[in-house]
Amino acid sequence: VLRKLVQRRRQVKDMLKTESDQVKKQQLDIRQQALKLTANSMYGCLGFSSSRFFAKPLAQLITSQGREILQSTADLVEANLGLDVIYGDTDSIMISTGLTDLQKAKQIGMLVKKEVNKKYKLLEIELDGVYKTMLLLKKKKYAALKVEEKNGEISTQMELKGLDIVRRDWSILSKGQKSSLAVALCADRCHVAGAARC
Numbered sequence: 001v002l003r004k005l006v007q008r009r010r011q012v013k014d015m016l017k018t019e020s021d022q023v024k025k026q027q028l029d030i031r032q033q034a035l036k037l038t039a040n041s042m043y044g045c046l047g048f049s050s051s052r053f054f055a056k057p058l059a060q061l062i063t064s065q066g067r068e069i070l071q072s073t074a075d076l077v078e079a080n081l082g083l084d085v086i087y088g089d090t091d092s093i094m095i096s097t098g099l100t101d102l103q104k105a106k107q108i109g110m111l112v113k114k115e116v117n118k119k120y121k122l123l124e125i126e127l128d129g130v131y132k133t134m135l136l137l138k139k140k141k142y143a144a145l146k147v148e149e150k151n152g153e154i155s156t157q158m159e160l161k162g163l164d165i166v167r168r169d170w171s172i173l174s175k176g177q178k179s180s181l182a183v184a185l186c187a188d189r190c191h192v193a194g195a196a197r198c
Helices: 002-018 022-047 056-081 102-119 172-186
Strands: 084-089 092-099 126-138 141-150 153-161 192-197
Touching: 002 022, 022 056, 056 084, 056 092, 056 102, 084 126, 092 102, 092 126, 102 126, 102 141, 126 153
Parallel strands: none
Antiparallel strands: 084 092, 092 192, 126 141, 126 192, 141 153
């Protein structure tokens, strides 16, 4: 079952690369995310004691393998490629390139992707983005300025993960103040960092 989900997700991601229609592209992205979520939920079924598929040793093996792969990936990036891994969690690593050139940072990200993907058969990392600055607060909580290029124009967009700013149960005023603070803390720094995610 898992193998079929992974293979189907790869097919959808390949379709996504060649699709030019934005609506269809968005639909394909939703589909590949759903396939990823379904595959990942298999772990939850194995680890949940009330599940009919409960198998604690298998759930422990999956988390152990995940930690091992993450550590191995970080070691490969640092030892073989000479880059600094500044963050790693569950399914991603973030690398400081020390660069200010977007294209060079993307090239390094693609090199990391190529080297890591060579190592694994059923696991694949992607370059999620290039960030100008990042405020890492703690595990799964950060604010970052994502750098993107469209039609030759470079722009930045604030990305918030796991912060109170993105919670729905906080007031608009509170969200606004914290969002302004995150933007101020991330604005106008001088280096570019790349992030790769499985």
